[in-house]
Amino acid sequence: MAPLTAEQKEQNGSLLIILMLLCSIGALLLFDHGVFSKLHPNVVALWKLRHLPEHRIGDRFEGPAILRGTLETTDTERQTPAGNPSVVYYAWVEDHYRSGRSTTVRVICNIGEDEQLVFRQGTSTLPFELFHHDEHIALVKKDGWLESLPMQRVAIDLGRVTEWTTVPPSMKERCKDGLYQRGTLYYKEARITSSQPMVVVACQQDGVLRSCPPGSVVPGILALGSLDRVLQVFAELPLNWLRGPALLLVIVMGYLCSALLKYSGGDS
């Protein structure tokens, strides 16, 4: 192959600079989107969420409020597929398999019971229907230190997720589509019992604790003990919108600035 002429080298340099310039503009726009469309509204929403009023059963309120108490079920005694007693539980089976150099995780079956609930504060109770009307719910799984959740979901934090490498027989029976594994199967479950203290963010309608209508700071939260963990995963979302574009920005702009200085005569 013939060596490049000086003119061709100059053309290649110009093309590289134009390409880097376009990438840099794209990365800058992405970063601006992260700051103005994600970070700012989320900071405001988290501030409002942090300062929601706390109410008790019997108080007259409609808008989103914080309530502390316990959850019970009017149903017969519930058990997770692993046989643990619970009021609310979610259980799922993950398939961890190698895909090229990385490990891919896919959820191949999930079940849960979260119906017929009652919220209790001392001797007072209130029907609890936080996720009964096709709300989008999201469980805090705590399986990654950059785990994030959008604030438009009903966030559920049931505390520690327990994990087994053998799938309980009752879970196998309930996974109708079968457990077609490609790697190692893990059974995981998150559950709460009736004695555990819960924190709820919800709205009150017709004497029932429900999810809040669109436009509220959050549709609802059910958390074990405190809201701290849920707030942290909410806060990770806008930060991830800054971290990704910033990394892209530093790579493409580093190349662009370096190429611009190099092809226009170096440091002198």
Added chain:
Amino acid sequence: MLASWLDLILGFVVWWVGFHFFARAHRRRQLRKRSQARDIAALLVLWFSAALITAGLAIVLGSMSLTWVVR
């Protein structure tokens, strides 16, 4: 806990890369000014590096403000 240490490292790297190019471009502009030559490339680098410095600061400040809000 939010990954604040990660944001500090990332913010510092972005800020340092921006500052490095800002210093280089500024020095070159000073040199070329003496010989009264125009230097559009250095001017562009100055602006881009200023954007990088701002991005680095935005990450650190964003992370700090969110950590403070959810503390």
